[in-house]
């Protein structure tokens with residue numbers, strides 16, 4: 001029977017692996033965990049879910065649950081003319097697809113993306129790009145027992161607390177299925193980066209206690225679990241067999257590297273590039289830690305060992321992981337992500353239902369045993385989206401900077417114009433003084449024609465139109481004459 005859970009009412013005598021205190025509190029309803037679960041489970045969720053949009057200039061909004069007809073994404077802020085095809089999105093989705101190896105979920109999805117808008121004949125239109133991925137292999141009946149039950153380690157309890165209602169089928173929107181939409185968006189971001197010769201690559205550097213001793217980048221595509229060190233794959237497989245035999249799950253560490261990112265990208269203080277990357281990576285389900293560069297190891301060494309010395313030829317090392325002061329150094333950006341063991345496991349575990357009643361939960365459905373390599377394209381997508389967004393923000397900054405510079409230049413010219421006009425009027429006064437001395441009248445038709453001609457020739461040579469030149473000259477000459485007349489009157 002394809003049942004996800006085997007549920008038994010909690011019996012204290014069978015709870016050998018559980019902490020007795022916790023069992024007693026839950027069973028008796030005395031102040032403690034069980035009572036808190038029961039009392040608060042009745043709280044009605046009053047919050048709308050508004051955290052479904054990511055990014056500032058390049059934004060994605062994802063939608064859909066594990067067992068809704070589809071999951072999908074709207075990508076906005078992509079410039080027009082970028083080459084993006086359905087096949088490119090499908091290729092990346094294939095890497096995230098369930099059922100690709102023996103320790104991955106047995107859920108079978110075609111994961112064929114359907115582009116609804118924003119792309120025409122393989123090129124982006126500059127309009128919102130909408131992509132959906134249908135949920136064809138959903139099995140809602142597998143999850144009947146989870147209507148009221150909270151799985152340990154999953155989002156069931158917390159989502160119930162927040163919203164007071166949830167789609168329990170496959171974890172609803174807290175399901176790994178939601179990440180398919182991110183991967184589709186990531187494929188578009190990857191193309192944006194590719195156009196700038198920037199790449200994002202993720203690979204596994206540890207599964208449980210088995211760690212990669214070297215990184216064989218060239219072999220990643222063909223190495224199981226995308227494990228960086230092919231020589232260690234048999235050890236990974238042996239460990240996962242042991243995990244499987246115990247109906248357990250395993251954690252992993254994924255390393256990601258961004259290559260080709262120029263220096264100067266990112267923002268200071270609250271929007272530091274490392275802060276944004278960490279947030280983006282931590283937003284993926286099951287991610288419990290992020291390191292940038294040497295990360296936690298940096299705390300164990302001295303300053304001189306951690307600093308990346310600089311020479312005219314460049315940095316001597318990359319302990320910083322390509323980011324200093326929140327802004328890229330031009331070195332590769334290196335991150336490591338701790339992925340927790342998949343929460344739904346076959347080991348009987350103590351839990352409660354939404355009424356606070358104790359149960360034993362035992363997962364028996366289609367679940368991943370370890371999230372690598374499936375989670376890697378999701379993490380790559382989040383990094384690509386973050387970096388592409390930072391680059392788009394940078395472009396906008398550059399534009400606004402040049403606008404500020406243009407305005408500075410305009411202000412400077414205006415100042416010069418006024419200074420020159422003041423000088424012109426002062427010279428006109430001096431000319432008036434001379435005319436007075438010489439006893440000639442202010443009006444001089446010949447001189448007027450000469451000035452008019454010069455204005456016209458010079459103005460037209462600078463691309464100014466005739467009417468404007470005439471109007472401006474009239475204004476300036478009239479003011480000059482008025483000043484001369486005034487001088488004459490003052491002298492009389």
Ligand SMILES: Cc1cc2nc3c(=O)[nH]c(=O)nc-3n(C[C@H](O)[C@H](O)[C@H](O)COP(=O)(O)O)c2cc1C
Nearest residue numbers: 105154155174175176285286287343344367368375
């Ligand atoms: C690609 C992917 C696949 C996942 N598959 C499963 C799964 O099969 N079973 C499961 O219990 N959790 C799975 N998870 C993990 C849960 O989504 C995640 O643990 C849960 O939402 C709780 O969030 P948190 O672990 O970040 O606190 C998967 C996550 C990802 C990113």
